[in-house]
Amino acid sequence: MTSKLVLNAVGGDLEETITLVGEAEISAGAGEVVVNVEAAPINGADPLFAMGWFGVYPEVPADMGAEGVGRVVEVGPGVDPALVGRRVVMLPTFRFGTWATRTVVPVSNVVPVPEEADPLQLAMLAVNPATAYVLLHEYVDLQPGDWVGLNLANSAVAHYLIPLARRAGVRTLAVVRREEVIDEVRRLGADVVLVDGDDLAERMATTLDGARLRVLYEGTGDPAQVARLVTAVEDGGTVVAFSSVTGQAPVIPLPDLIYRGISLRSVYIVGWLRSASPKQLEQMYGELAGLITEGVIGAEVAATYPLEEHVDALRHAQQTERNGKVLFVPAQAA
Incomplete structure (x- = not known):
């Protein structure tokens, strides 16, 4: 039976x-x-x-x-x-x-x-490990020393993405919503962990010290947080949505979308697996x-x-x- x-x-x-x-x-x-x-x-x-x-x-x-x-x-x-x-x-x-x-x-x-x-x-x-792997390999040709951004940084996907990025020599700026999880995310190997807030854009700029994010991995669906995070993405860079804990679609502010050429993409691992050889x-x-x-x-x-x-x-x-x-x-x- x-x-x-x-x-x-x-x-x-x-x-x-x-x-x-x-x-x-x-x-x-x-x-x-x-x-x-x-x-x-x-x-x-x-x-x-x-x-x-x-x-x-x-x-x-x-x-x-x-x-x-x-x-x-x-x-x-x-x-x-x-x-x-x-x-x-x-x-x-x-x-x-x-x-x-x-x-x-x-x-x-x-x-x-x-x-x-x-x-x-x-x-x-x-x-989740497959999602993290695809995020790192399928959207931007990342090189050692590049910076990537990640919110929802204590999520199941992040538990794999952060150590995979570190192993590849890619630096991670991780954003969380609660101070209690900062140490957890640091143990995963994130280079920088910041708590979201109204001044997040300024703190990211200070932390990156002139560097820019090649790509932002977005899991919240929070338009306000996305707007803050996208300020750190390089011109012509990419935002990849992998989740939406708010149930909303991520929105890139119009100036970043049009004047800076930021693109918005997404990953759906079931669909990716269907098409993979x-x-x-x-x-x-x-x-x-x-x-x-x-x-x-x-x-x-x-x-x-x-x-x-x-x-x-x-x-x-x-x-x-x-x-x-x-x-x-x-x-x-x-």
């Missing part, structure tokens, strides 16, 4: 719309694999998906969970049998669920990963998995829960000042 968490209605209270169900043993079809799930995180996109506010609209009943790690136990026709027994990460599509004891996944949506890495860290590999996926996830194994990148884990305690897990994951990720794991491992 397979257990999984299923969304039964779009919108409403997640504690009521998401339920634990059991089903008969599942099997792999052509081009598919069956994965025993070892761990699967709760991401910010998951409740958005359940509410119908995400880039993929749920077709209820919808299996929940976008990413995770597990071990292949069965392959379908057309799939290399050597995958059986391999540990793999599952890439997000929101069309198969990972909040489950076992799931069926298209083989194109799994990537083998090292055995020696922490499975909890691997479970979080597919979304197998070679790109293998290269990116191979590099990231290696860095997790070495302890170069990782994320704090707040708690783990079995599927049977999904109500408590969902409540915990939605706490606004929570430190670390909440993950589902098999009952014996929780």
Whole structure:
């Protein structure tokens, strides 16, 4: 018997719309694999998906969970049998669920990963580390010594972007909204950490001492903060939106947009993964998995829960000042 968490209605209270169900043993079809799930995180996109506010609209009943790690136990026709027994990460599509004891996944949506890495860290590999990697590599040709700006600097994406930038010799100006998280962001390796405020533009100018940001990674959707931050971006520079905690679209002030040529772009990792080649996926996830194994990148884990305690897990994951990720794991491992 397979257990999984299923969304039964779009919108409403997640504690009521998401339920634990059991089903008969599942099997792999052509081009598919069956994965025993070892761990699967709760991401910010998951409740958005359940509410119908995400880039993929749920077709209820919808299996929940976008990413995770597990071990292949069965392959379908057309799939290399050597995958059986391999540990793999599952890439997000929101069309198969990972909040489950076992799931069926298209083989194109799994990537083998090292055995020696922490499975909890691997479970979080597919979304936030990949987003950080794409932000650093796909928009601006960054060189050692360049400055980048990042707000929402204690976010899950920032926990990967800052150490990846430092490893590449790229300097990071990080902006946070609360003084309590300054030390946390400094430990990640940010070169400068500033708290947002009305005088942020002046403090950035003093700190950078004539240097300019090649690119700004924007995660708040706060027009006032974006307006302050963009003053530090070089003429012809780029702002890349990766999130919006306010639910608003980022806005570049007209003088910066027209007279200074600042461009606004965005990243949607599910869409990027759809268009990436197998070679790109293998290269990116191979590099990231290696860095997790070495302890170069990782994320704090707040708690783990079995599927049977999904109500408590969902409540915990939605706490606004929570430190670390909440993950589902098999009952014996929780």
